[in-house]
Amino acid sequence: MNYITNPTRMTYENQRKMIFSLKKAYPFIGVNIIGKSMCQRNIYSLTVGKSRNPVIIAAGFHAQEWLTTLLALRFAEIILHSKSNRIPIWGVDPSGITRSIIIVPCVNPDGVEIALNGFESAGRFSEICRKIAAVSDDKWNSNARGVDINHNFDAGWNELRRMETESGILGPSPRRYGGYAPESEPETKALVYLCRLYTPRMVIALHSQGEEIFWEYGNKKPPRSEEIAKIFSSVSGYNLIENSGLASHGGFKDWFIDYFNKPAYTIEIGKGENPLPISDFDGILKNCIPMLTLAALL
């Protein structure tokens, strides 16, 4: 099969091209804009199916992790192709996937653009980004004003701030700065809004790398979350990380578990150094498609 979502650098332009090509090929997909980034780029959501109780799969939180955006879009394409042609995915009859799937392929489009095309792409924030980057050797992972989106959700805020300060992160940074307040960033707000609107039964945040699955927040373990985590681990070969919550606050998974008490997972795809090379994509896909397909069912 010739895919629309072919492995390539996931620039904002390529992301948009893929989304609009998917819409053209499969008109029954819902394409929405759930918010705008700091630089006014669209944050898209793709919806397959119309029922309540969706699963939300979000990717592209961290600038260097744009291969997650490609994975999310490819998963959308596989589901769409399978539903249109009644072809099983990984042995699963697509007519059995009755609840809707909402995919947010890129939560942090400005960050990804900076990672791929440099600080010029941050528009009026270009100079600020250069200054922030100049004091650190870290690769850029934040949004266009130096806030790490996966540290900006409202979960364990005071503890998170204490941990940042201890690590010497006192303000905008290429990574790990949580912002001046929880949900201060438009990218975070967009995802929080989407969750409050739909009350999803489960969310998955795609990150790279490590081939690991995080499923708790501190000692909070929502009903079903451990069982589902074990299933994900067994079909992907990825490791379950126990008690990860001790070192984690402010993430999308953390907030979702804290706020809704429903299953939420951070899945670290692939292994190596970020950004993972495009040549790793097929292997990652093989490990992740069964897991994402089951997420649509469970």
Ligand SMILES: [Zn+2]
């Ligand atoms: Zn990440």
